[in-house]
Amino acid sequence: MDARKALLIDAYRRFNGRDVDGLLSMMTDDVEWPDVPNQSVLRSKDEIREYWFGQFAITDPQVVPTDFEPGSDEDEIVAVVEQEVRGLGGEVLVDRREVRHRYSFRDGLVRRMVVE
Numbered sequence: 001m002d003a004r005k006a007l008l009i010d011a012y013r014r015f016n017g018r019d020v021d022g023l024l025s026m027m028t029d030d031v032e033w034p035d036v037p038n039q040s041v042l043r044s045k046d047e048i049r050e051y052w053f054g055q056f057a058i059t060d061p062q063v064v065p066t067d068f069e070p071g072s073d074e075d076e077i078v079a080v081v082e083q084e085v086r087g088l089g090g091e092v093l094v095d096r097r098e099v100r101h102r103y104s105f106r107d108g109l110v111r112r113m114v115v116e
Contacts, residue, residue: 004077004103004108007026008065008077008103009065010026011026011110012064012065012079012081014026015063016062016063016064020052020053024045024048024049026109027048027111028107028110029044029045030043030044031044031111031112032111033047033048033051033112033113034113035051036115058088060086060087060088061086062083063081064081064082065080065081066080066081066082067079067080068080071103071104075104076102076103076104076105077103077105078102080099080100081099081100081101082096082097082099083097083098083099084097099115101115102114102115102116
């Protein structure tokens with residue numbers, strides 16, 4: 001779990017720094033990623049890139065991991081995070097709240113993420 005935990009800590013750092021290409025390099029080619037606002041699943045790095053660039057063009061989300069827990073099987077980790085979303089002018093759009101992200105891995109890379 002330590003290597004996967006370290007990968008996720010780095011991933012959140014990259015997300016908060018808007019390093020999209022760095023984040024995508026941490027994922028399998030067949031990654032599945034949630035598009036929560038549209039209640040759908042993104043199924044490629046290109047779709048995820050477009051989703052994040054669209055998100056970052058209108059909001060400033062910050063996500064900080066506070067804990068990591070084992071998942072339901074050995075290839076899963078649950079990241080407990082504090083999430084806050086601000087507008088580009090600094091106004092709070094979504095107050096800081098705790099969210100759980102369930103990750104599955106393959107070959108040391110993120111294969112799937114689900115928001116619980």
